Amino acid sequence: MSLNAMFDGLLYFLAHGLVDATNWQTLIYTLVVTHITIASVTIFLHRCQAHRALDLHAIPSHFFRFWLWLTTGMVTKEWAAVHRKHHAKCETVDDPHSPVTRGIKKVLLEGSELYRYESKVKDTLDKYGHGTPDDWIERNLYTRFSMQGVVLMLFINVALFGVIGMSVWAVQMLWIPIMAAGIINGIGHYWGYRNFDCVDASRNILPFGILIGGEELHNNHHTFGTSAKLSSKWYEFDIGWMYIRILEIMGLAKVKKVAPAPKFDRQKLVADLDTLQSVISNRYDVMATYAKSVRQTWHDELVHLKTKRQLESSFLRSTRKLLQREPAKLEAPQRAQLTELFAHSTALQTMHEMRVELGAIWERSHATRDQLLQQLQDWCTRAEASGIRALQEFSLRLRSYA
Secondary structure, three states, X not given: OOHHHHHHHHHHHHHHOOOOOOHHHHHHHHHHHHHHHHHHHHHHHHHHHHOOOEEEOHHHHHHHHHHHHHHOOOOHHHHHHHHHHHHHOOOOOOOOOOHHHHOHHXXXXXXXHHHHXXXXXXXXXXXXXXXXXXXXXXXXXXXXXXXXXXXXHHHHHHHHHOOHHHXXXXXXXXXXXXXXXXXXXXXXXXXXXXOOOOOOOOOEOOOEEOOOOOOOEHHHHHHOOOOOOOOOOOOOEEHHHHHHHHHHHXXXXXXXXXXXXXOEOOOOOOOOHXXXXXXXXXXXXXXXXXXXXXXXXXXXXXXXXXXHOOOOHHHXXXXXXXXXXXXXXXXXXXXXXXHHHHOOOHHHHHHHHHHHHHHHHOOOOOOOHHHHHHHHHHHHHHHHOOOOHXXXXXXXXXXXXX
């Protein structure tokens, strides 16, 4: 073969690679491989390793480990340890990547750097990295040569697609830092909607968890951290859960825990010990429903307050948001603002105070079951005698938990 022929062959290879794919085929390949990476992170690293929400058979487990080595270079122990610390220290100064303490801009733009820094802290790995894979291949390949996998992925992409394979590889390398380290850790604690008023600022970015494997449903996850299923409402979709169910049907996964689903007995007239246990187990659902009752009461009172022109509209709008927040989280100026509102609305004051009392039922660990049941029954009696329609309806629903 002549030198010119060899040179022409090399140029053709660099331009087309082994598969000579069209632009559309290259795009589809890129979307597929990045989605596999996202699925590997959410199913293996997050739900299986960090939270132990499911067990995986050796076949998908080894596939996910190998694929993550190729496409991210992340070490399982390091990822799980950093994420567990995030939950344990959420939104405190010790949280590895909280936008509340570090600022949204830093977490969005430097999320991967924050992860890499924390992953090198020995105390974090020792305290939070337990139970992750520690076999021969983990020690001698995935951990020891963690970055060689992504280099191998570069060669594979170039071999398949030619020079354009470098762009495919660049997208793969940026996918997790942007989607997981940036958007989930940043936006997921900054913007979106909340199904549950859990103790941190986590939010659901979108109800359709597809692009980031279901991790978009971040408020649901922080409320039920050990649940293998991240969707909660009927209109939410968690594609990661769909994959887990497929693996379970094939005998390749075993789900250990999902968020509790409340059950009701509408014929129940008096709260009993079963009601108490169900209310405590489903306390996040209870408080989410109570928040709707507060909003309904606020709207009912708004007509009355505006008619008398006792308070400015801007003041009323701001107090509506404060009424939705956990009372213990309110600062002195915010509590003073609510006090002013309560001077004009006994109904809203009652709703606020009874919310505090209801939350205290599952916080009183020193009380006996009979004492807690008596408190719950007394709470329902007073709620139904309050004359506040939304509170009365909520109480009827509360005592029907079964």
